[in-house]
Amino acid sequence: MSERLPPSGEGPTPGVPGGAEAATALLPAPPSSPRARAFAAGVDRVILALARHWILTVNLLVGLFAGLPLLGPWLRAQGYTLPANLIYGFYRLTCHQMPERSFFAFGHQVCYCQRCMAIYSGFFLLGLAYPLLRRIGRPRPLRWRWMFLLWVPMALDGFTQLFGLRESTWELRVVTGGLFALSCFWVAFPHLEQAFGEMRDQLERRFAQDAGVGA
Secondary structure: OOOOOOOOOOOOOOOOOOHHHHHHHOOOOOOOOHHHHHHHHHHHHHHHHHHHOHHHHHHHHHHHHHHHHHHHHHHHHOOOHHHHHHHHHHHOOOOOOOHHHOOEEOOEEOOOOHHHHHHHHHHHHHHHHHHHHHHHOOOOOOOHHHHHHHHHHHHHHHHHHHOOOOOOOHHHHHHHHHHHHHHHHHHHHHHHHHHHHHHHHHHHHHHHHHHHHHO
8 A cells, every 4th residue: 555645744854754755755856858867967976076075176266266366466576467457456356455454475565465365365274274173073163153253353453443543463464364264264164064965965875876776
């Protein structure tokens, strides 16, 4: 005798026994045509590869964003004005680029200020260290209140400088920017690991089921 499906709203939900099966049942039906199925399978393989190597992908993207501002002054020093100006113009969207608050390299100003350099470079370096942190123990996401607490030094340093109450130093800009990067990293990476882990498990189950059907 076939099993009667529970009415809507009464069936198992993800996170409780039977939730995974219910969630799988809600997935859209696979494409009917062979070409569409092949395309969908190819997309799933790309997503699975991304889910398996998400740390490498994120670090490459963050490293590119953090490293390009160092390429700008080098290009200017070599006489490549147009590509250098494009890089400077892009980072002007995210940073004030005030010379007195920026480092210099190759005789030219870096494309972002000292605080932004600490934020982006710090996030990149922490990302490189994340595999080592995972060997020690799986990091848990930082609580939101602690994240905002780590933002306070940068806010105080930035706003008191903005309103002319005092002038910051490059050391304070680097330290407060580093604390901001630490807070964002500590929230983002554990959540990304959980999300990509769930995505990886789901796709691996799907490919295993497809292999079983085709066998």
